[in-house]
Amino acid sequence: MSVSPIRVTVWGENVHEQRDESVKKIYPDGMHTAIAAGITANLGDRVVVRTATLQEPEHGLTEEVLAETDVLTWWGHAAHDQVSDEVVDRVHAQVLSGMGLIVLHSGHFSKIFKKLMGTTCSLDWRSANDRELVWTVAPNHPIARGVPNPIIIPQQEMYGEFFDIPAPDELIFISSFSGGEVFRSGCVYRRGRGRVFYFSPGDQEYPVYHHPDVLRVISNAVEWAAPTSTERTLPHVSRRPTGWFETGETLSAEDPRLA
Amino acid sequence: MSVSPIRVTVWGENVHEQRDESVKKIYPDGMHTAIAAGITANLGDRVVVRTATLQEPEHGLTEEVLAETDVLTWWGHAAHDQVSDEVVDRVHAQVLSGMGLIVLHSGHFSKIFKKLMGTTCSLDWRSANDRELVWTVAPNHPIARGVPNPIIIPQQEMYGEFFDIPAPDELIFISSFSGGEVFRSGCVYRRGRGRVFYFSPGDQEYPVYHHPDVLRVISNAVEWAAPTSTERTLPHVSRRPTGWFETGETLSAEDPRLA
Amino acid sequence: MSVSPIRVTVWGENVHEQRDESVKKIYPDGMHTAIAAGITANLGDRVVVRTATLQEPEHGLTEEVLAETDVLTWWGHAAHDQVSDEVVDRVHAQVLSGMGLIVLHSGHFSKIFKKLMGTTCSLDWRSANDRELVWTVAPNHPIARGVPNPIIIPQQEMYGEFFDIPAPDELIFISSFSGGEVFRSGCVYRRGRGRVFYFSPGDQEYPVYHHPDVLRVISNAVEWAAPTSTERTLPHVSRRPTGWFETGETLSAEDPRLA
Amino acid sequence: MSVSPIRVTVWGENVHEQRDESVKKIYPDGMHTAIAAGITANLGDRVVVRTATLQEPEHGLTEEVLAETDVLTWWGHAAHDQVSDEVVDRVHAQVLSGMGLIVLHSGHFSKIFKKLMGTTCSLDWRSANDRELVWTVAPNHPIARGVPNPIIIPQQEMYGEFFDIPAPDELIFISSFSGGEVFRSGCVYRRGRGRVFYFSPGDQEYPVYHHPDVLRVISNAVEWAAPTSTERTLPHVSRRPTGWFETGETLSAEDPRLA
Helix, strand or coil, X not given: CCCCCEEEEEEECCXXXXXXXXXXXXXXXXXXXXXXXHHHHHHHHHEEEEEEECCCHHHHCCHHHHHCCCEEEEECCCCXXXXXXXXXXXXXXXHHHCCEEEEEXXXXXXXXXXXXXXXXXXXXXXXXXXXXXXXXXXXXXXXXXCCCCCEEEEEEEEEECCCCXXXXXXXXXXXXXXXXXXXXXXXXXXXXXXXXXXXXXXXXXXXXXXXXXXXXXXXXXXXXXXXXXXXXXXXXXXXXXXXXXXXXXXXXXXXXXXX | CCCCCEEEEEEECCCHHHHCHHHHHHCCCCHXXXXXXXXXXXXXXXXXXEEEECCCHXXXXXXXXXXXCCEEEEECCCCHHHCCHHHHHHHHHHHHHCCEEEEEHHHHHCHHHHHHHCCCXXXXXXXXXXXXXXXXXXXXXXXXXXXXXXXXXXXXXXXXXXXXXXXXXXXXXEEEECCCCEEEEEEEEEECCEEEEEECCCCCCCCHHHXXXXXXXXXXXXXXXXXXXXXXXXXXXXXXXXXXXXXXXXCCCCCHHHC | CCCCCEEEEEEECCCHHHHCHHHHHHCCCCHHHHHHHHHHHHHHHHEEEEEXXXXXXXXXXXXXXXXXXXXXXXXXXXXXXXXXXXXXHHHHHHHHHCCEEEEEHHHHHCHHHHHHXXXXXXXXXXXXXXXXEEEECCCCCHHHCCCCCCEEEEEEEEEECCCCCCCCCEEEEEEEECCCCEEEEEEEEEECCEEEEEECCCCCCCCHHHCHHHHHHHHHHHHHHCCXXXXXXXXCCEECCCCHHHHCCCCCCCXXXXX | CCCCCEEEEEEEXXXXXXXXXXXXXXXXXXXXXXXXXXXXXXXXXXXXXXXXXXXXXXXXXXXXXXXXXXXXXXXXXXXXXXXXXXXXXXXXXHHHHCCEEEEEHHHHHCHHHXXXXXXXXXXXXXXXXXXXXXXXXXXXXXXXXXXXXXXXXXXXXXXXXXXXXXXXXXXXXXXXXXXXXXXEEEEEEEECCEEEEEECCCCCCCCHHHCHHHHHHHHHHHHHHCCCCCCCCCCCCEECCCCHHHHCCCCCCCCHHHC
């Protein structure tokens, strides 16, 4: 119910866009810029959007930036290993403290997604111009608001099952590909005080982040993942004396009841 | 851990098989007989299997039969409305009391499945010789044991999303069809003290219940759905005095603490 | 994102309040009036709230009223059987079509809740002035926004496990009672296009619906359960020709492809 | 259906038992020995049980030992940091490949549990002789077979919510404590090809691992967590040519379709 806009940081690895001509043609300013523009176009003054990339100091994800970020989106592929563990731990702590996280496409293999999932996050794949159909299986979920069923993506990389993830807390989308494979392509997770959405459409070789329905889903997810509280606290261990909740008192470390 | 075999009752509507030549050719003794034979072939002396059909008195599902049934399988299509409400209520009570239930294909629209789900159980469909691929998304589930990924069903009726069911407690299989549709084709539910498995492959016009992988899944599901207890009690309201669990006492209705 | 207020109908059985002096003292204008006032106090101009009771024609839940209701809350206890099946079916269809439903306390045994759950919805109980503590186990859920952990309800009826419900899609609250029992007291379900929240605190003999934290939870749930779409359509069967989604065409019933 | 016994390895940190007189009295041969004896007593020739401890080379968890382990149980508390990362990674890979894992009590803070969960796994606690009641909320689950509802543990450390874990795939037990706190004390997770069960009762200062119902739950969990397949393969990325599933062919890395 906050009247403040949602503060979004769109993170891009920004490697393919610098080095591959095929990708530069589709995304001359980088995929992160296209994603940021789509969110702004959809949500208007309900958001303020900035971008950050791997190449910036601390990958553009300093403590200050993260503290001022309500929802972070993540696209990476060629350089997962170049993301510093320190930044990954920092993002992890922020998610568990309440920041929303949207992981896109090949981000399934990012350090941060694997750390949050606890599994290998492996999958089957093929890059052969498959058509992807994205079917909604949770039509009442806010992330599916206003998107056609199915979303039709004319050309896409195939991602197929078995996708080694925890069963999602909510499964929103299932994709099929021309070759017959299926994929759980829209997955909701709650972790700590934060919310995570994985959305698989999107590949550097296809203009998926110019697709209005894909940008609509990402924008919906931004609104859904925004924190419900302004408090940003990492869950932590508390030692509690009997009846602590009746008095509301705070114990000092020297409290004899804790001896 | 019981050494007793699982008592299975395979219920068949047995209408198409009596009236449609195309179906008689595929299932001269009825689909229920083919399903029963498949379960017996897979599980051997771990099961004793009988069949029951709509046309029998009380549809073959008397209180006595159900009391001696560990797992009931259900196929119906053309005559859902002819199943008496009394028998449906009886099956419902047995499932909530611990009996396993496996609902097959067009059984999604049976009275018993709709009553257990609480939703319309509607879906999209087409009968046009689609190829169905059944993909495993829970490879560690006992129902998926020993089946290839994907199961290939050369010709099948298409069932597509949106399938109006509660989100399954566990999603085991997702199907794709030649036409591009997807379907949550293997769904686990726990209801009361019982377990329910919905499995969509199977149609009277295609020889799906002669497919060894389909029969393997149904057989796995029989083992999975068998009760973990010999007790068969419907969950019910109990009025409890303070500390009842420490004494193990049983209260009479006249107990003053219940006044 | 709609700027329109959420249209809430608070339904009350209104039997205890008419007949029991003890209840009249606590709720001179009925529990429904107290609940409605609490929602209005919390949500202000984000809602418009009306009430309806069992005694009105069609229990105050005509097709017109329901069509104009975004979220319905339900309290019943002594007269579940007097609610007409026609009205129950009507509410059921509206929920599956997108209307939010909040079921309170003894509403666990209402026809509408049992129909949506598919189980007996039975539980253990005791009316002996237990203190109830309502613990949040999903702190990032909007329904838990702004409530203390635990909520302390000084005197309450005890509701205890085993509560025969489907495992909730999300478990928000777990209660404990002085006597040691526990209860899944805040349960989220998605059914069809609608959302359902069950919240157990509240009993006619205790002033629970004057408790600010209880009213805060109900108000949060109203916001959460409001439809994400203005469309109100019951999920239904559709027969689909191959490739239907590419053309967007609508088939007439005479279409030869459907023959 | 294997007739081979389940191979169980009971891992114990074995620090308190060596250093604290109070613990030695309760567990003169270590908690791991008590747990192993309980499993053997309950399951007889359906299991072969060995133990391993922190102090052994590679903590007793060599590749060879893990390859021959169907289910691993884990108790640790004072020395989580002394468990080598290499062994943790090894256990993690085995779980995702199919090995069952049962994490006990203070093992919630072990490296392996945190790595599998992806969250802080923090909680509230108090050591003040609370009575713990363990309530079954999934009476049809094999892990709850044959245990009273509630299990009464006369003296226990309190573990309370908020417990920062992913919502369990299945919630089996909820505990209450004399002080009024609640805890999700029996939680099922599926990760990769493996199954994980967390069970919170058990503390070095109380004789909980001599409690027959606690040992019954752990034994039930051993049977439930045993792999359904003898294959032990870590999920991994596969590049798939179109139609791979129809031919069953294996592609060499030089296959032109993969170019």
